[in-house]
Amino acid sequence: MRKGSSLLSLPVVLLAAAAGAAVGVGGYAFAYAKGTSYLGNDPATCSNCHVMSGHYAGWQASAHHAVATCNDCHTPAATVSKYAVKAENGWHHSMAFTVGGFPDVIRARAESTAVIEGQCRHCHAQIVDAMTGGRDGVSCIRCHASVGHLR
Amino acid sequence: MTVETQSPRKRALVVGAIAAVFALAAVLAAVVLVDVAQKKAEARNPVVRVVELTDETEDPAIWGKNFPVEYDLYKRTADMVRTKHGGSEAMPRTPSDGDPRSVTAQSKTDADPRLKTMWAGYAFAADFREERGHAYMLDDQFFTQRQVVAKQPGTCGQCHASVYVPMKKLGNGDIFKGFEALNKMPYSEAKQHFKHPVSCIDCHDPASMDLRVTRPGFLEGIRAYKASLGVKDYDPNTMATRQEMRAYVCGQCHVEYYFKGPEKRLTFPWSKGLKADEIVSYYDEVGFKDWVHKESGAPALKAQHPEFEMWNQGIHARSGVACADCHMPYMRVGGTKVSDHQVRSPVLNLNRACQGCHKWPEAELKGRVEAIQDKHMQLREQAFDALVALIGEIKAAREAGKTDDQLVAARYLQRRAQFLFDFVEAENSTGFHAPQESARVLFESIDASRQGQLALRDPSFKPTVAVVNVSTAPAPAAPATPAVVPAVLK
Numbered sequence: 223m224r225k226g227s228s229l230l231s232l233p234v235v236l237l238a239a240a241a242g243a244a245v246g247v248g249g250y251a252f253a254y255a256k257g258t259s260y261l262g263n264d265p266a267t268c269s270n271c272h273v274m275s276g277h278y279a280g281w282q283a284s285a286h287h288a289v290a291t292c293n294d295c296h297t298p299a300a301t302v303s304k305y306a307v308k309a310e311n312g313w314h315h316s317m318a319f320t321v322g323g324f325p326d327v328i329r330a331r332a333e334s335t336a337v338i339e340g341q342c343r344h345c346h347a348q349i350v351d352a353m354t355g356g357r358d359g360v361s362c363i364r365c366h367a368s369v370g371h372l373r
Numbered sequence: 374m375t376v377e378t379q380s381p382r383k384r385a386l387v388v389g390a391i392a393a394v395f396a397l398a399a400v401l402a403a404v405v406l407v408d409v410a411q412k413k414a415e416a417r418n419p420v421v422r423v424v425e426l427t428d429e430t431e432d433p434a435i436w437g438k439n440f441p442v443e444y445d446l447y448k449r450t451a452d453m454v455r456t457k458h459g460g461s462e463a464m465p466r467t468p469s470d471g472d473p474r475s476v477t478a479q480s481k482t483d484a485d486p487r488l489k490t491m492w493a494g495y496a497f498a499a500d501f502r503e504e505r506g507h508a509y510m511l512d513d514q515f516f517t518q519r520q521v522v523a524k525q526p527g528t529c530g531q532c533h534a535s536v537y538v539p540m541k542k543l544g545n546g547d548i549f550k551g552f553e554a555l556n557k558m559p560y561s562e563a564k565q566h567f568k569h570p571v572s573c574i575d576c577h578d579p580a581s582m583d584l585r586v587t588r589p590g591f592l593e594g595i596r597a598y599k600a601s602l603g604v605k606d607y608d609p610n611t612m613a614t615r616q617e618m619r620a621y622v623c624g625q626c627h628v629e630y631y632f633k634g635p636e637k638r639l640t641f642p643w644s645k646g647l648k649a650d651e652i653v654s655y656y657d658e659v660g661f662k663d664w665v666h667k668e669s670g671a672p673a674l675k676a677q678h679p680e681f682e683m684w685n686q687g688i689h690a691r692s693g694v695a696c697a698d699c700h701m702p703y704m705r706v707g708g709t710k711v712s713d714h715q716v717r718s719p720v721l722n723l724n725r726a727c728q729g730c731h732k733w734p735e736a737e738l739k740g741r742v743e744a745i746q747d748k749h750m751q752l753r754e755q756a757f758d759a760l761v762a763l764i765g766e767i768k769a770a771r772e773a774g775k776t777d778d779q780l781v782a783a784r785y786l787q788r789r790a791q792f793l794f795d796f797v798e799a800e801n802s803t804g805f806h807a808p809q810e811s812a813r814v815l816f817e818s819i820d821a822s823r824q825g826q827l828a829l830r831d832p833s834f835k836p837t838v839a840v841v842n843v844s845t846a847p848a849p850a851a852p853a854t855p856a857v858v859p860a861v862l863k
Contacts, residue, residue, distance in 0.1 A: 233389060237395070240391075240395035243396070244395040246399075251402045254410070255405070273705070320405060326702075326705050326725045327724050329728065
C-alpha cells in the first residue's frame with residue numbers, strides 16, 4: 223500500500239463499500255432481531271422466537287420461576303462455557319428457525335440434557351450428592367419434569 | 374504473504390475476493406433480515422381476510438382464500454396411507470356405469486368373510502371397505518354397493534356431506550326443520566342437495582371461527598346423555614368449554630346412531646349412557662332392530678362407528694385430551710401456529726400428535742400403540758369366532774326344526790354378542806381409544822356367545838342378562854319413500 227499506490231484505488235473502494243454494506247445490513251439485522259438481548263439473561267429474550275413461547279409460559283407457572291431463569295438451567299454456570307453453549311445453541315436455533323425442517327414438538331439434544339442435568343447438580347449438589355454418592359446415571363429431570371416448565 | 378509483495382493484479386484479485394466475501398455476508402444478513410421480518414409479520418397477523426364469509430358460505434375453497442394453510446391441509450385428507458391395523462390403501466378398480474371410481478379402499482368383507490356371516494341379509498354384507506379420508510366421504514357413501522342392494526334414506530347425508538347450508542335452506546333458516554325434511558327423503562333425492570364433503574362451515578362459525586355444533590342429531594343426543602347425568606337442557610354451543618368442543622364437533626358424526634321410526638330421524642342412543650352395553654339396553658327398551666339375520670332369524674343390530682363413545686371411556690378423555698389434540702395437532706407453518714386440518718391417524722404423525730405430552734422416542738410410542746392394538750386383535754379374533762359359532766349353531770337348530778319360541782334366548786344373545794363385538798369392530802381405533810373398555814366389551818360379547826350356545830343346548834339354562842323378545846316383524850316403511858335408483862353423480 224505504501225509503495226505509491228493510491229489510497230482510493232478501485233479495489234479498495236469496492237472492498238470498503240462491500241464491508242460497509244455487510245456491517246450496515248448485518249448490524250441492522252442484528253438490531254432488528256434484538257441480537258444484543260441474546261447476550262443477557264432475560265427469559266423474555268428466549269421467547270423472541272415464538273417457538274419458545276409455550277416453554278416461556280410454562281416456566282412462568284413453574285416451581286422454579288422465582289429462583290431460576292432459562293440460562294440457569296440451559297447454560298453452564300462458568301462464564302466461558304456459558305457463552306460457548308450460548309453461541310452453539312444460538313447457531314442451531316437461528317439456523318433451524320431460518321431454514322426450517324425442525325420437528326414441531328422440539329426435544330432436547332443429548333448435549334442439552336447434559337447441561338441441564340449439570341445445572342441441577344450445580345445448585346442442588348449437596349442434597350443430590352448425598353443421595354447418589356456422586357454417581358452418574360441418575361437423571362433429575364426424568365422424574366422432576368415439571369420443575370422448569372411442563373413442555 | 375502480504376499485499377505489498379504481490380503484483381497489482383494479484384492484489385486486485387485478493388481485494389476482489391474479500392469484497393465478495395463481504396458482499397455475500399451482506400446478502401446473508403439481508404436474507405435473515407427479510408426472514409425475521411416476515412416471521413414477525415406472520416406472528417402478528419395470522420389471518421389475512423381476503424373474502425367475507427357468511428353463514429351461507431358452503432364452498433370450502435372460499436374459506437380457503439382466508440385460511441389457505443388450513444384449506445391446503447384439509448384437501449390432503451385425500452391421501453391414502455395405511456397403518457399396521459387401519460388406514461386405507463388405494464385399490465385400483467375398473468369404473469362401471471353405476472360407480473365411476475377408479476380407486477377405492479381395500480374390502481374388509483373380502484379380507485374377513487366372517488363379516489358376511491355376521492351381516493347375513495343386511496346391506497353391509499354386500500360391500501364394506503376400509504374408511505378413507507374426509508375427502509372421499511361423499512363418493513364412498515354414494516357409490517357403495519349398499520346403495521344398490523338396499524334403500525338408503527336421506528338421513529345418511531347428515532354425516533357424509535356438508536349439510537349445514539342445505540338443511541338451513543330446506544328448513545327456511547331452521548336447521549331442525551331442514552333436518553326433518555332431509556331425513557324423510559330417499560337418498561337419491563337428498564343427494565341433489567349435497568355439494569361438498571364435510572366442510573369448514575360444519576364446524577366453524579364464519580364470523581368468529583369458533584367451533585360450533587351444527588348437527589341436530591348431536592344436539593339432541595348430547596342433551597339426552599347430559600339429562601341422564603342430571604344436567605337439564607344441555608346445549609353444547611352455549612355450555613361446552615372450548616376443549617369440549619374440540620371433541621364435540623367430531624362427535625357429530627363419529628358415533629353410534631340409528632334411524633328412529635318411519636320418519637327415519639337420526640338418533641343417538643345415549644339416554645342410558647355412552648357405553649356399549651348401555652346402548653344395547655336402550656335398543657332393547659325401544660325394541661329397535663336394524664334387520665332380521667338371514668341365517669339365524671335374530672333381530673340384529675349393526676353398530677356404526679362409535680369413536681366418540683369409546684374415546685369417552687379412555688384415559689385420554691379422562692385427562693382432558695380431545696379428538697383434535699391427536700388427530701388435528703397444532704403445527705408450525707412459518708411464523709404461525711395452525712391446527713392440522715389433514716385429519717388422520719396419530720400414528721402417521723407421532724411427533725406432533727403424541728410427543729407434545731409423551732416425551733419418549735417416536736419408535737417407543739409407535740411400539741406402545743401397536744402393542745395395544747396387537748392384543749386387541751387377539752381378543753377380537755376370539756370374540757369373532759365365538760359369535761360365528763353361535764350363529765352357526767342357531768342356524769343348525771333352526772334347520773333341525775326348533776321353533777321361534779325355543780330360539781328366543783339364543784337369538785337375543787346373538788343380538789347382544791353381535792352388537793358388542795361390532796361396537797368394537799366398527800370403532801375406528803383398533804382398541805386404542807380405550808383399551809380396557811374395548812377388552813371388557815369383547816369379553817362381554819364372548820360371554821354372550823357362550824351363553825347363547827348354552828341356551829340352545831339346555832332349555833332350562835338361565836342367561837345372566839335379561840332376555841328381551843324383540844319383534845322380528847318388518848319395520849314400518851317411511852311414508853312415500855320410493856326405492857332408491859342408484860344414479861351417477863354429475
